Structures are given as structure tokens and as C-alpha cells.
Amino acid sequence: MEKISLSPEAVKYALPDENADGKEVKILDEVTLQQKQLGRKIVAVQGLGFVGAVMAEVVADSTDSEGKPIYFVHGVQRPSVRSYWKVPVINKGESPIEATDPEVAEIFPRVVKEKKTLRATWHSHAFSLADIIVVDIQLDATKPVFGDAKTGYCDTGGFEKAIADLGRNIKPEALVLVETTVPPGTCQHIVKPILEKEFKARGIDIGKNPPRIAHSYERVMPGRNYVSSIRNFWRTYSGIDETSTGMAEEFLTNVLDTKEYPLYGLNNTNASELAKTFENSFRATNIALVYEWALFAEEVGINLFEVVKSIRVRPTHRNLMNPGFGVGGYCLTKDPVLANWASLNVFKRKIGLEMAVHAVDINDLMPLHSLELTKSALGGDISGKKIHLLGASYLSDVGDTRHSPSEIFWKAAVKEGATLTVHDPLVKVWPEVPGAEVEKDLFASLKDKNALIFAVGHREYLELDPEEVVRAVGKPLAIIDTQNLLDDDKIMKYLDLGCEVKGVGKGHIRTLK
């Protein structure tokens, strides 16, 4: 039976069968030869996800001082049912990623069709042709117990297989540049031994040809500056030895805007791997701290958003976070867990990163507080109530739904017998919540609801007029503002219209009337 990979646009792509192998290898060889004759170095990007796909186009788009392309890129995606579709989509010159940053979709046709510096493939043979392999495969943390992140772990099985695939294929002198966020210690304790083992199996003398390994983490931020957040932003890097460090530095200098955003070299891969997880743990901890103060503010009648604003005038406190719905996305929810796991398992320490991991717990549980607010606004019981979420993604003006607080809220509310619905202008499908249909007509979606959760700060929700909302619903309802989307005037209007209004960190609401 033919296997099918379905794109988000619902186009069906048949996975390559066993006969496709030879043909693809031949194409790869031919393309690579042509590109080498053009003087280009060959790069393979392993994994075409949220980072890899954009990294691939950025590398393919990079030029020397005369405007000539420096690299040809093989974008390599395993032929899985879930992701194979990206290969034919990219090769049509289309973006596999839905993004609010128009540049994401602009670069693909340029590099695939015009410059011809990017081609996607599903075949590992591409690795054997590359001078540099950029590793952008997914590496997740698993949190088996909700709200107990210290039991979280990192299943490195898939990652190890992918590295072994490189070890079996790459040229001994090629650089493996790990861009995936990994548990600290990964390059030294996982990548290096695997490559050495595979090299030895191939009869390569690892004394003369030690594997070249470097690490450099991205700071990608989905949203309006998606491409910029990869290309025009500071990078930290490190190599496993001097040669690897030099190769990584040269590559990153060619590809990124290192004049405006100078590279920062750390002197071992443990350090830069730790830096990434530390950086995100810092952010996660800051958010967690705000949560307990939001509860305090709510109970004692304070608007914590105003307080945060007042504190942020201090340059040293400008990154104090606002309270909110919760923490989502792929970084802050898992990076502290990766570090904690590495501390205990890779480095066999007796202690983990307890504060960082505790922050993850606080953040994971945060959406349940908005559920509490909803319950109290609805008289204590949400069973049979119609609750409508405005926003399914994890961030304002972004369509990425990975680990979104809305998902946690939805599942918990459903358990308590509520009927959930959702609207999101940027989300087409919500794979994490099976059965959730993301509505597109905002006002139609409001009809007859009992509670409205301002879950995500999408631009569209900022402009909503209370009268129009209540008219669309058809009656007064409970309004829960988790994002400070409502100023005091709007809150007053909702109150005047007979609505019950609650807000995360907004204890002053009760004294407004």
C-alpha cells in the first residue's frame, strides 16, 4: 500500500518507494557536481522543521562580497508520513511553514527557482556530499507527569539514530554543526562517540580524522521577524577542537550578519549547550516568579500590569515579564528539563537544576489558574457551559500551537464537563487538540457562549468592541482577560453590559465599578 504524506493544504504526496533510491542518488550526485563546478561549498541541513527549513533558505540565500552564492544546500527531511510533504513543497519553491514574516515565503522561490541553491531531498546520500552538515532535528523533553517536570527526561534515541546516519555517510573531514537545542554535554558525550564508532566501522582512522563537531544555537522567534531572528541576531558557538571551531566560525560568518551581530565563541561545547538551556531557564524562571505575584495582586486588589510597567522603567528591570495565560512554545517548556536531565544523567550529578525545573512546573500549571477564574466568573461550575477560547497559538500574532496554554486549558475544562470552542486567525489546524475545529469567523464563533477567554494577544482581539462582542454572543457572559487585552474603559463597558469580568493579575477590577 502506497504511503501518503498530507500537507497542511491537504495535498497528498506519495512517499518514495524502494525504486526511487537509485534515481534520487543520481540526481544528488549530479546536482552536487554542478554546484561544485560553480565553486560552491555543499551544505546539508538535517531536519526541515521550524528552524531547519528557515536555516536552509538563509544558508542558500547567503552570498559573498560580490553577491555570488557561497553555498548550495541539500535540505534533508526523512520520508515520514508526517513530514515528507515538505520535500516536494520546497522543491516547488514554496514554504513549508505558515509564518507572519513575509520573508519566510519570499526566500524559498528565490533560492529554489532563481538561484537554484536549495534543493530538498529525503535521501541520506546528501550527507555524503556535504562539507558542512547542520543538525536541526527535533529533540524533545518528555514530561510524563503534568506539573512535575523533575520527572521529565530526554529520549535521545531518535537523535542518536540521526547522528549515526551522519556517521555512516559523511566525509570524515566534514563539519557536523549541531543547531538543535540539546542537553548540555550532548556533543561531547553523545555525538562524538557515535560518530567515532561509525567512522571506525568504516575503517576511518579517527586519530588522523577525528570527527569535526561544533555547536551553535539559534535564537529563533516565530513571528514577524522570523528570518531575522536567525540571520540577524547574535550567535554563540563552540567546537570540539580547534579545526571544528574554525570551520564553524567561517560558516556562521558567511551565513549570518556577524558584522552587526558579532559571534560569541565559547571554549567548549558543554558551555554553549549549557548557555542555551540557561538562557531559556532564566526566562522561564522570570515568568514563573511573576505568576505568584499575579495571584497576590489579584487577591489584594492590584493591577499587576501597571506595577510591572512602573518597574520596567529601570534599565536593569526592563525584562520583567507581564503575567499571562501561561507559557508555551518549544523552548521555555522543555529547555530547563533538558538541562536538569543532563545534570543527572549525562554528567551523573546528584543534583539537578531545581529552580529552573520548578519554574517549568509553575508555568505548566498556570493556565489552570485562568480556568479557576472562569469557574468563579461562572458561579463555580463550568459543567455544561460553553467556553470559547480566543487564540490557540502560544504567542501573539504567531500561528504556532506547540505546547500552547490554550491546549492545557482546553483539556482541563473539557474534563470538568465544559464545551470548548476556539477561534484563531493564524491557526489552520490544531494537531495537539484532536477534534478542535479552529473557527475563522470571529463574530459567528461568539454566538451563545457562556464565557470568553482572551487567551492570546492577537492583534485582531485588541480591537474588539465590548458592545459588538456582547451583541454577537446574544447575552452578557463571563469575560476572562489573561493578556491585559482590555483596558479599564473596556472592562467598565463589559461590566455595564452585565458581564462578569476577571483578569489574570488584575485584582483592581472589583473596585472599578
Place this chain on the structure above:
Amino acid sequence: MEKISLSPEAVKYALPDENADGKEVKILDEVTLQQKQLGRKIVAVQGLGFVGAVMAEVVADSTDSEGKPIYFVHGVQRPSVRSYWKVPVINKGESPIEATDPEVAEIFPRVVKEKKTLRATWHSHAFSLADIIVVDIQLDATKPVFGDAKTGYCDTGGFEKAIADLGRNIKPEALVLVETTVPPGTCQHIVKPILEKEFKARGIDIGKNPPRIAHSYERVMPGRNYVSSIRNFWRTYSGIDETSTGMAEEFLTNVLDTKEYPLYGLNNTNASELAKTFENSFRATNIALVYEWALFAEEVGINLFEVVKSIRVRPTHRNLMNPGFGVGGYCLTKDPVLANWASLNVFKRKIGLEMAVHAVDINDLMPLHSLELTKSALGGDISGKKIHLLGASYLSDVGDTRHSPSEIFWKAAVKEGATLTVHDPLVKVWPEVPGAEVEKDLFASLKDKNALIFAVGHREYLELDPEEVVRAVGKPLAIIDTQNLLDDDKIMKYLDLGCEVKGVGKGHIRTLK
């Protein structure tokens, strides 16, 4: 028996006796009358400590657009054995505070001798003459169990007495501006009822003359910009009612540089009181987070200072803290405890500010880690060993020893049988460590020590040459760098000289040689 108050310069001042009362009242009346005739408003600053003394001189130094003084200031200090000496010292035109900021000592003679806009007094009668009373009395948190800050509490007894003193004396229409860092809720739940009670006892109709109360917290930073940190820095304020808010705004606008550093008004005193403790809890939590990563870095061979530097290039992460010796001073060690206590006791909530208070515990215990490093550098046992601390204060280039990490280290090391000594260029006496004599001759102080703790980042210690140090000691010794005062070159030199070197967050030392 005559009571004596001893100044840090060891000058003896006799406390005023019962006969002094009438005379001082007369002077206060006369001075006030003269000043009013000059068109000046009268301010009383209650408490002449690290904030009050400098606030008093800043207020007395403030002028209108024509350069004329706006306020006359009565600096009021209770006639206690501990602090009375400040009154005669200030009235001589001298600063009661040892400070690296030369402006602290410059303003006192100007306002006391030249402008004659500041006079210190020990008599509460001054409060009855003031239009504005600025409250700068001390309000401490008590932490009865070291390392268990959640058992900490705030004994408001002394503060309440001082406020009652105001209630018995002030004009009903005077503004009480609380500048002391207080537990959130203090103005509303402590200051207001006390003033109302005292007003009623005086027959004042509090319906017509409700006490005027406002809150505005300082962000004073001892050090080279001491005065600026009060005068030229952002202020948040709030009033208990509209009149109080307006009076506070007018006063702060007259006294501070609010053009460059605009005032930020919050709409109730709970909010601005919470803001102060929140702001410092944020800082304390950030420091605590770094601590667990410093331990990680040490064990896995990473220089965390380099990692922090690499992360700080991100504008959103510029305030990531360095690891260090611990956290001292008067703010970060207590403000989270004040908030936690207020949550449970003033507002009777069931939960406190757990993350913030936990951060205090981590920070309080931090100096013990440097003790562990010292022990390991000395072979596990410090009994009978001579350990020398470079620095007794809590901050680089500051002479303030309140709650310094050196104190915690000292006391713990003495318990384990070590002989402790200390050098500090900026500290004359170390009241928190009875018996500690602060040495002034750096090289003489080094002789014959077994371990040297770089405890504080004073400028003087930055320039120390390893060879000179070891020569002064007379033999190789253990060097513990808690402040990243030693670069790798210096560490190498110490190692070459036969020293054992350890550093907080500096796991790379072991691979340096």
C-alpha cells in the same frame, strides 16, 4: 549617669537630658518661623539612616527655577545611644555617612552652613512644624532560622511607635510620605489606622481631616552614585487619596530630577509598596537561579562567567547575573520576606510569595558554598587554618557591611575551627562581626595565611599580582575567587606558584594546567 553616643570617628556625644527639651523646642519654633518668613515649606525627615540622611540633604538642596531653596528640612533622629551622634555631626555640616560618592559629603556643609536649609534635631516637636514628613525609619525583617526565610517576619512595633509619634504631633493637613520599604499594605492597614486613632485622640475630625498619606520608594544604591541614585532616578509614588497623591507628586517634582526621570504614579499605596518588594524579589530570584547553574558549571568544567557574558549580548538578557559570593545589603535579603509576611499576615492570604522567599534562602546559604570550596582546597579540613577574607562589605567599592556574605562565611568558618582575619579598604568597623578587626595594610595582612578569599570585588583587589601575594604570604596557599577577580592568566600564575585555586562558577580551572 550620662548617656553617651559614640560616632564612628570615636567622638563621644552626650545624649540630651530632660532639661534640653524646652530649649530645643524653642529653637525649633524660632528656626521654623524664620524659614517660613523666607517663603520655604517645612519638611521633616524621620530617621537619618542610609536613606534618610541623604534624602534630607537632597531635599534641603533643592531649588526653584530661580535657584532659591524650596524647603527647609528638620532631620529628625531619635536620641538613641546608637544613633544620636548623627544630630551634632550633621549640625557641624559633616556627613554622618561614609561613602565613596563625594557628593554625599559635599552637600551637607552647603545646606547646613551656607544655605542653612537643613538642621538636625532629636526632638519630635519638629514633626508638628512640618508640612511634609518623609518617613525613613528602619523596618527590618527578622529571619529566625538561617536558610528558612519563610519563617521570617516583620516586627512592626518600632515602626508603629514612630508613626504614632507622628500622629500625636503632626498638623492634620501635613503629608506623611512613607519612603521606608514596607510590607505591602502598610500605609492602608498600619499607618492609616494609627494616624486616625491619634488624630481622634487629639479631637481632630478625621471625616473632615483624614490623614494625608503617600508612599514613594527610593532605589538608593550605595556606591559612587549614591546621591544620584536618590535624586536622579525614577520614582514610583501613590497616595491614599487624591489630595495626598497630589501633595506627594508636587513634593517629589520639586526635589527630584523628574524631567529626566519622570515620576510613575500608581493608583493605590498597596500597589507601590508591592512594586518595591516585587522589584527586589525579581533581582533576588535572578541571582538565586544563577547559583544552581554555577554549581553545575563547576562540576562539569565550565566557566559560567563566560557563559553569562555570551548570553548578555541579548538585550532581553542583559541583566542576567554573575555567580558570586552571596547576596548582602539591606534590600534583597529582606524585601521578599516582607512581602511574604504581608501576604500571610497583613492580607491573611493562605499562600505567601514562595519563589521569592526560596530565592532568599538560596542566596543566604550561598557563602557556605565558598566555604566548601575553601575546605576542598585545604584538603577537607579548615580546623586551625588561617583564612583571610579580602572584603567585609556586601558590594564592590562600597563600605556598607549590612548582611554581607563575608559575615556568614566568617561565622561558619569560625565554627569549624578556622582562624579568620579580614581586610577591607572601605570598612572601618564591622559591627556585625564582634571581635573582627578590619586590617588596612593589605600586604601585611596576608602574612602566613593558609587561604585567601577574594570575597568582594573592590578595585584594589583587581590589581593584585599573584607573585606579590604569594611573597607577602610567604608560601603557596589556597586561593578562592568568588567574584571572577582573577582572569585565566592570573589563575595560571597562582597554579604555577604552587597554589590551589578554586572559583565560584569556574569549573574550567581544573583543565587550565
